[in-house]
Amino acid sequence: MTPTGQPHLPQDHPPVPAAKIGVLIANLGTPDGYDYWSMRRYLNEFLSDQRVIDYARWKWQPLLQLVILSKRPFSSGANYKLIWNEEKNESPLMTITRSQADSLRQVLRGRHGDRVMVDFCMRYGRPSTKAKVREMVEAGCTRIVFFPLYPHYAGATTATANDQFFRALMDEKWQPASRTVAPYFARSSYIEALAQSVERAYGALETKPDILICSYHGMPKRYLMTGDPYHCQCQKTTRLLKERLGWGDDAITTTFQSVFGPEEWLKPYTVEHVADLAKQGKKRIAVVAPAFSADCIETLEEINGEIRESFEHAGGESFTYIPCLNDDAAHIDMLAEVVDENLWGWI
Known part of the structure; x- marks a missing residue:
């Protein structure tokens, strides 16, 4: 075995991790905190997305930057404060999405072992789609199933999540093969x-x-x-x-x-x-x-x-x-069912 960890690679070849399949679930996003600047950064990214607000930028951006973002971070922050997970210092959406990813990872590991890597990202805020795609590629994911957690398709939800995923792929020298998951509203x-x-x-x-x-x-x-x-x-x-x-x-x-x-x-x-x-x-x-x-x-x-x-x-x-389905066992089993269908022919 060579120092690269691969038996057929030359001594001076960059390390190549064992090939894996990534499953990246995505949700809308969350601010880092409910203070003014955290809320402003989050709302600016969200409300600047032309899939969400499709008005001409020359008309919308002055209104957004000068009026809406001078006031709305205060009211939105007050609303987030009412529901904030103070113990973990994060929004409930972050807590729940992480739990969904952990539960889905456990189910898929039982079926496929270490061949499948499961993680989550947010369209707006952190963890970003770009950062998680980069992590998966570095970990050896040559194929990625991208799964926006929206049962129903909408341009302002599913489409913009997919847009961001495709933008992340544009930055990868060795792009993984990819699949995006269809809406499951009638499943x-x-x-x-x-x-x-x-x-x-x-x-x-x-x-x-x-x-x-x-x-x-x-x-x-x-x-x-x-x-x-x-x-x-x-x-x-x-x-x-x-x-x-x-x-x-x-x-x-x-x-x-x-x-x-x-x-x-x-x-x-x-x-x-x-x-x-x-x-x-x-x-x-x-x-x-x-x-x-x-x-x-x-x-x-x-x-x-x-x-x-x-x-x-x-x-x-x-x-x-x-309550929403969150990390309920029946919900996680359904998500795993969808993932397995999208892994067909890959594993």
Whole structure:
């Protein structure tokens, strides 16, 4: 064996690690802290992405830099502070995504041994996609499955995550072969995991809610009209969940949250719809967020804070938030199932 660790390489050849396959899961991102400058750096990266805000840069950037980023880091930071994991000094999204990666690694190691390397990255903030791709290449990954943790495809989520992955590959002298994972909004094991989470939550309540709200992250209606499939995929998830639960149409509905800016977004808006339900006499509701693979600011603070308050202020009496699938065993098994399909022919 030569000093390179490879039997057929010359003495002066750079070290070549044993070939592996990388599985890189990706989520949206998180600030490093809830202070002003941490929030500003994060929001600047996020809101400068033209997949997220597609206005002309000459028009959008002055407004973003001079107005929005002078104020919003304070309010967003205050919201993050409410949910911050103080013990680990990180956001819940970071804590949960790391746990998802650890659990997925354990499952895949049991199936494939050390041939598969599992890690996670964030589209915005740290750990960056570029840094994790670099680590995988240095570790010997000649093939990478890139897995954005979004059940539904949207240009502002799945596409921008893939964009960043492809940018990272552009910097690699020896590019690994790569595969990106398709959305899984209609996968039976995903619907089953969602249904089980709803059944567990309902089983723990003394009185069944009047209706289940499936609250999805919103987007401008204009995106739908120009070809983004997200709205239709969300509607299908709700329908499949309803069918799996065996419920009627009046027991479950679809809404959209996180509206930003002046233009019309996908409707109905969750924050308004829950208030309307309370006024119509539906005093007990439950809310689940199928588009989020992990609890984050939009679920822990927006749904369980702002949206809950809207419902209660309108006369609602019982509000139940059903957590995201997070690192639930059924969720991890489903993710591993998807990964194994994408490893087909590679391992």
